[in-house]
Amino acid sequence: MKLLEALAASLIVLILITATVLCLNLVNFVKTDTKVIVSQAHAKAHSPVVIEVPSFNKYDRVYLILDASMPIYDVAVIPEGSLIPLPLDVEGIETDVRYPILLTKHFFFVANASGTARLVLYMQPKAPYAIKDLEGRTRFEVFSYDEDGEEYVGIDLEVVEFAQNGFTQTLLILPLNEVIQPDFQVRGKLKLLQGKIAYVNFMIMTDVTWYAFNIAPSTLRPNSNVNFNVNAGSRELLGRTGEFLGKKGLFVAIGIGLCNRQFGVGEVPRATLAIGDITITNGGKKMVMKSQLLHEYELPYRLYIFRKFQPTGEHFLLVSALISEVLAFSYAAIELWRRRDEHTARTLQCY
Amino acid sequence: MLGLKSPLISVSGSTFKCALMLMVYDLAIFFLFLAVRPDILVWLYDDKFVIVNGLLHYVDFRPGYPPIGKLPYTYLYKAFGNAESILLYQLAILDLTIIILHKLLRDLTTRRRARALTLIMALYPPLIWTTICSAHADVLALLWLVLSIYFVKSRKPLAVGVFSGLGFLTKVYNAILLLPAFVSFKSHRERLVLLSSFLTTVLTISAPFLALDPLMYISVYTHHLLRGPSESIFALIDGYFSHTGFLHPTYEAAIYAWQFASVYAPSNLDHFRYAWSYPQFQYVSLALQASFFSALSLMMGAYRGAKALKVLSLAMLSYFTFSSLWSPVFSIPVFIIIMLATLDVKAVHQASILTTFILVDSLHHLVWSPWPPLDVHMGLLIVVVSRAISTSLALYIATRSGG
Numbered sequence: 001m002k003l004l005e006a007l008a009a010s011l012i013v014l015i016l017i018t019a020t021v022l023c024l025n026l027v028n029f030v031k032t033d034t035k036v037i038v039s040q041a042h043a044k045a046h047s048p049v050v051i052e053v054p055s056f057n058k059y060d061r062v063y064l065i066l067d068a069s070m071p072i073y074d075v076a077v078i079p080e081g082s083l084i085p086l087p088l089d090v091e092g093i094e095t096d097v098r099y100p101i102l103l104t105k106h107f108f109f110v111a112n113a114s115g116t117a118r119l120v121l122y123m124q125p126k127a128p129y130a131i132k133d134l135e136g137r138t139r140f141e142v143f144s145y146d147e148d149g150e151e152y153v154g155i156d157l158e159v160v161e162f163a164q165n166g167f168t169q170t171l172l173i174l175p176l177n178e179v180i181q182p183d184f185q186v187r188g189k190l191k192l193l194q195g196k197i198a199y200v201n202f203m204i205m206t207d208v209t210w211y212a213f214n215i216a217p218s219t220l221r222p223n224s225n226v227n228f229n230v231n232a233g234s235r236e237l238l239g240r241t242g243e244f245l246g247k248k249g250l251f252v253a254i255g256i257g258l259c260n261r262q263f264g265v266g267e268v269p270r271a272t273l274a275i276g277d278i279t280i281t282n283g284g285k286k287m288v289m290k291s292q293l294l295h296e297y298e299l300p301y302r303l304y305i306f307r308k309f310q311p312t313g314e315h316f317l318l319v320s321a322l323i324s325e326v327l328a329f330s331y332a333a334i335e336l337w338r339r340r341d342e343h344t345a346r347t348l349q350c351y
Numbered sequence: 352m353l354g355l356k357s358p359l360i361s362v363s364g365s366t367f368k369c370a371l372m373l374m375v376y377d378l379a380i381f382f383l384f385l386a387v388r389p390d391i392l393v394w395l396y397d398d399k400f401v402i403v404n405g406l407l408h409y410v411d412f413r414p415g416y417p418p419i420g421k422l423p424y425t426y427l428y429k430a431f432g433n434a435e436s437i438l439l440y441q442l443a444i445l446d447l448t449i450i451i452l453h454k455l456l457r458d459l460t461t462r463r464r465a466r467a468l469t470l471i472m473a474l475y476p477p478l479i480w481t482t483i484c485s486a487h488a489d490v491l492a493l494l495w496l497v498l499s500i501y502f503v504k505s506r507k508p509l510a511v512g513v514f515s516g517l518g519f520l521t522k523v524y525n526a527i528l529l530l531p532a533f534v535s536f537k538s539h540r541e542r543l544v545l546l547s548s549f550l551t552t553v554l555t556i557s558a559p560f561l562a563l564d565p566l567m568y569i570s571v572y573t574h575h576l577l578r579g580p581s582e583s584i585f586a587l588i589d590g591y592f593s594h595t596g597f598l599h600p601t602y603e604a605a606i607y608a609w610q611f612a613s614v615y616a617p618s619n620l621d622h623f624r625y626a627w628s629y630p631q632f633q634y635v636s637l638a639l640q641a642s643f644f645s646a647l648s649l650m651m652g653a654y655r656g657a658k659a660l661k662v663l664s665l666a667m668l669s670y671f672t673f674s675s676l677w678s679p680v681f682s683i684p685v686f687i688i689i690m691l692a693t694l695d696v697k698a699v700h701q702a703s704i705l706t707t708f709i710l711v712d713s714l715h716h717l718v719w720s721p722w723p724p725l726d727v728h729m730g731l732l733i734v735v736v737s738r739a740i741s742t743s744l745a746l747y748i749a750t751r752s753g754g
Contacts, residue, residue: 008543026565033566034610059411061606063614086404086602092396098598100621108602110411207620208592208727243726250620306610309566319562326554330547334509337540 001339004332011329018322025315033307043070043299045125051303053083053117061306064107064119068130068173070299071142073122075107082117083109097134099207099250103175125293127153129172134255136168137161144293145193145274152274153291154193159258159269166260167198171253172275174289180204180249181283185231188278190215190254194222195271198259201237202230206247211236212255218262252280369453373446376473380445384438384483391434394486398425400601409560413570413604415597418556420488420521441482441490448494449473452687455501459657460694467698468690471705476713477682489680492522496684499528500691504660508536508545516552523572524684527670531648531663566607574608579625580675582715584735585632590619592728594719595678597623636675643669657694661749664692672742679719682712689742692749700748707741 041049053062062083066072077083086108090096096106107119127142137160145154159168186202200216213236215228232242256273263269278289392399397414402425406412414421427436452472456465472478481489495518502510511532518525529549536542554561560568580586581595597604598621603611617626627633647666651659667688671681686708693701711734717723718730725733 022565030566030607030609033607034613036613061610063606065614086605089396089400089601090598091596091601092393092399096600100615100618100624101599106600108600108605110605304610304614306606309564311563316562319558319565322561323554323558326547326551330551333540333543333547337508337544340538340540 001336004336004339008329008332008336011325011332015322015325015329018318018325022315022318022322025318026309029307029309033309035305035307037303037305038301039303040298040300043121043123043126043297045123045295047123049121049123049299051119051121051301053119053303053305055114055116056111056305057114057307057310058111059308059310060111061304061308062109062111062117063304063306064109065302065304066105066107067300068103068105068132069126069128070105071124071127071131071140072105073124075122076120077109078118078120079115082112082115083119084112085109094137095132095134097132097171097173099205102132102173102205102251103130121299123299125295126297127155127172127293128289128291129153129174129254131155132171132173134169134171135165135257136163138168138170138258140170142293147191147274150276151291152191152276153293154272154274155256156272157195157256157258157270159260162258162260162269167257168269169255169257171203171255173251173253174278174280176204176249176252176280176282178249178282180206180244180247182232182245183281183284184245184249185229185281186252186278187229187281188227188254189276190226190228191274191276192216192220192222192224192226193272193274196258196262197271197273198257198262199255200226200273201255201257202228203253203255204230204244204249205251205253206244206249208247211240211244213237215254218259249282254278369450373449376449377442377446380442380479380483381438383479384434387483389434389484391437391484391486392428392432395424395428397601397604398428401425402429406605407563409568409571410563411567411605413567413574413608415571416488416522417520417571418560419517420491423491424486424488437486438483441486444490444494445478445482448490448497451494451497451501455497455504456690456694458504459660459691464694464698468701471709472687472690475683475686475709477679477686477716480716481680481683485680487680488521489683492518492525493683493687495521495525496528497687499525499532500660500663503528503532503535503663504656506536508532508541509548512545512548512550513552516549516556519549519553520556523575524670527644527667528663530645531651531666534648534651535659535663537652570608574611574623577608577612577624578676579619579622579627580632580636581622581677582679582731582735583636583675583677584739585636585675586677587732587735589628589632591622591625592731593620593622595622595676599623633675636673639673640670643673661692661695664688665746665749668692668742668746679712679715682708682715686712689745693745696748704741704745704748707737707744711737711741 041051043049056062088094088096090098125142131140138157139160141156143154145152157170162168190200197220198218199214201212202215204211213230213234216226232245235241258269258271275291277291280287401408401412408414408421408425409418423440427440449469453465453469456468495514499511499514499518502514515525515528532545533542536545557568580589580591612624615621615624617624619626619628644666647662647669650662654662671685689704689708693704715734718725718727718734723730
């Protein structure tokens, strides 16, 4: 009994020492496990922008975050294969239109080998909106469009993949971040230049849900203009009117929908639209989103290099020691308890 | 001979009857599943991501649940890739939970009441919903909870330690049972066995993950500390009306919790990097949880048997009631706790309390259904207020009757 008690006590001391050494090693690693580079590059439309990734170890994570209004054709890694990209997925859906990632663009890589690398970004002209797919996948190109001295942002959408419901929906998102007041009103103009659309909706995203208002139907013919005005009296797709009033409006967006049923076999599913200035009135304030494209602009970015723990021989030894010590301690504790029980039973029998 | 034989026959007869009832119950649930055809696999998006990209849970990626709560689903998904295998797994666990619960209730109350309460639990809508519509470890966590309570009652410290350890490795809340259990065992040696068996269970099962990447493994637990309130009175006062979830790119779970925290500025819209509008609420919630839970746990020492179990249930209830984080599946352990806390009140009173909870908890599920009967704001407000009233009422009746 006495020996077991001494063993248990010494095991407690050993467990504490091993756990402390293990924790100190881990704390030392954590102290330097994140490197953040916040910088900006000068971008020219249709020219590559190079972002240097300083030294990393195998399995480290490299995470590049850009403003979502930065229109990127493609991202390449040099040397090829040194960083493996992980695909975008948000709770099983390949879209990033939920808060807080709605207004950012993300590129996540796992280092395939230790070293350095360069990320090469191929850029488009910069639009005033964040352009993102809500349903399906499209390839888009933005361009300037003038008509009668008025400037528009042209967007050419080509479907890469329809969603399961047969639609794609591309959002042109503008931040709002205001409580929606009774005088809330959004006015704007758009034009279908060519192709076919299933719909164009105007959307309001509050902190809980979306409200969508149809502003252009599927029957819209090329070269037709649409002037829209969405306000508290507008009826949205689910028949609700003004339900968004008093709620926190995070974003507003124009949602352009294309449907596979509208396109014949061999026909390229695409549509080209032009979006004019958008005026938002809320709480007596008026904001005008000018439809202008920038061909040269600054590209701010955040680059994270997250170190990944790699176990060493010392680490394996410490973990094995800790587990063995806990197992031995558990054995001693159970033995002590069992013997005491037997002792009590024997004492009771004597009486 | 006959005197010996008849109890045997009666025992096997009742076992046979129970098995038959369970079979009918399982078939009914299975047919309900076939009728509803819920998309269970949608919950396993992270498993799909991990499998497709050749990552390893707890080494390259931190899922939302500890290993026993997550890995069975991952392997079932990898091996069969269908919803039926998940349902059968959950059904098997549900059956075990019902059997153990019935055994526990049989020891605490009359045979008739135990049977009625087990039936109520088996037909409790959120439990059925969780079994057929969700692929999370809530039913398994419930099994460990019921087993741990059963062994606290049977005064078996080794079993309590092992099952709370397994519970902790399934869903973290199971570990809180350790404190009242620790108090309820009087001798130091029993307490030592309780703690060492808990630690041994947790560490031996966690050993491979601790060896390969302890930081990723620790992140599985610590990332929950970043989470904001949800669907509780604290959440609603703070202005957060949304659901709990990880609305971030899934690959962000391939970095440690603190690395994830460095990417985002806290916001009162981002559930996983939450900034409280009224930061004092999180401390109020924590203080209420800690003070009631510890006070009631310490009281365990003064009671034995059914009374001790009632105090244990009240301690657990205080932990859940004052939690700032709630989700519809939290109702399931709470329902059992309410059941155990009101065992000594009149049957009719207990039935009314449980009915109230069934209604409130079912409404809570409906608030998040595809066609909610109420707007989310109004629905959650009604649910949270009704639950607070029902809990107060249950506490009043339980403490008045039980002394």
